[in-house]
Amino acid sequence: MASRKEYKLNEPVDVLVIGTGAGGGNVIRELCLNGVEVVALEAGPRFDPERDFVNDELTMFNKLSSTDAIIPAGDSVGAFPVWTVKGVGGSTVHWTGNSLRAREHELRARSVYGDIDGASLTDWPLTLEELNPYYEQAERYFGVTGRVQPLQRTNANVAAIKPGADKLGLNLRATPIGVNAHGPYDGRAQCTQRGHCMQGCSNGAMWSTLTEAIPKAEKTGWLDLRTGCQALTINLDASGRAKSVTYARADGTTEEQAAKMVVVAGNSINTPRLLLNSATSTAPDGLANSSGQVGRNFMCHVTGTSFALMPHEVHAYKGITTTGMIDDFSGNAPDQVGYVGGFNFVTVSMGMATLSIFAQPGSLISKPGSRGNWGTDLVHLMDNYTHLAGLHFVGEDMPNPNNGVTLHPTTKDAFGMPVAVLEYNDHPNNASMRRRGWAKATEIFEAAGAEEVIEVPPFPDTHLLGTCRMGDDPATSVVDGYGRAHDVENLFIADGSVFPTSTAENPSLTISALAIRQAQHIMSIMAGEED
């Protein structure tokens, strides 16, 4: 590895990137591979997968998960509303690798779905055709199965569900996944099918920016990665361009790094939080917010899970956590199903501690009034752990301008930064889709011979989308199709917050494709090829 680069605070670095997750990591890699100087600020620490990742759910949850305060509001936000990682690699550190491209109709949600009451639907400012080359690049980095590597052999969970899917004529098959299922790939080891993907993959078989993008960027010698550094404000010069970022170190001291360009990729909660906290007299409602859209249209996918008690042993925990999919319900058929958009099923398993809590979450993590299970109900479930099969659905969430992130007027974090308030109210379209998701899971399980099916409510949000939507019109969007802020020409946003609608697909491949595309755009601006 090249020695760690250290740029001077007062000498403007080419690009300063905030956050090293799916969005930030991809931008950092692309820029550094092309000789661009990058300072990356990461609020969390850097984990060493081999040393720090153990196969223990609780330890890993406590080690990896961000516990930064978020104040819940609205009818559908739980007490522990989002599940993210604060550390190098962001939430790619414990994602489950599902890597699907968005569908053509989803990128034209407003045109295809029409005007849905209470939903601020819009079309994406780019087409699938424009995105495809960048999807291909992202897939090569991830090593996506079925695209770059052969599809993986699926696990016993899939084998238990398959007879039911077959009977119903549904196509349950291996899902494209960013995992080295067959052997080492791109310097990362082969998957041992150990499970525990949501606790962090200790041998790097599952792609993450922690194990792929950041090490590659570091090798170039162009990256100055500063961990434990939380961006507090993005500062403008007199002409309205971003000139620097003020950040806090873990010990509470602050520093200001000058930069020629700034890329924000803190996720859909922290990016709007940072922009809103960067308000000045010239941008009193927050940076890049002349549209008033910063913080609005938070989406998180319509999700639900079902576990089936099978008459035989399954041992669903063996192998990659989410390895099979059914996409027969992903189309848009409102006349037949009563809602717009679609959902995909993915097979899922959980470790024992997580299952005992999330099978029926209580008010400590879920909405007020929720009751965790205990007693004979709990024991019945857990005694049958080896006989459980699981399906999880992920569907398109309707954007709602009133769902989103604001700054709490008085509560601040340890660095004096206002805490985010997250408001989310479920749309009736989501409720119909969720009902159908659970109903279809039950049909599949019953056709597979299940003795009993347990419906599990949504987990804390893992797919955080929207809050800085992209679009062509500066009056209604925060950034353009490249993620460039309409109001601040050298400010870019590279994370899930730019999604104008959620699509039904797991978002990280799309976030990565957009980030790669953005990095190339930034380089052409730097080269003077574009304004």
Add this chain to the structure above:
Amino acid sequence: MVNDRESIFLTFQALRPDEAELFLGVIETVLPHAQPQLDLPRIATALVIDAQMVAGLDLRALVLDGLREVDQSCRRAHGAGFTSVPPEQRVEALRAVEDTPFFQTLIHIVKADFYNRHIVWRVLGYPDLDREDGYLDHGFDRLPLVGAGTAEMTGEASRG
């Protein structure tokens, strides 16, 4: 089975022995697994939470207030404290406090600790430690054969 319950209660530090007895009684009602091998991990979980309460005074106050309420409701309804009433009446007493922060907090931390223990995994059939090397060569991709021993697949057969 641990027989000397009195010594167990004397092992608690944040809770007095009578409070510890009540506390363990509540945990046994929350986790009524019948397998005798799970008696010990239930006690271990109670002790872990007791240890958290030594310094965590808020948790201690929450738990003690909740335990007192549960015990008193049993005395009012049945003329005997929680630990002296039969299992159905214990369940009834806990149902009455089900929506309280005390009970929701308690079951959360009890489940998180108890179901994260190797002995519990082993008894319920999850072989975790036996397969640190992964299931690549240990049947990850197929269902156990019906009627066949599952030891090859899992290291431990069972339906709890």
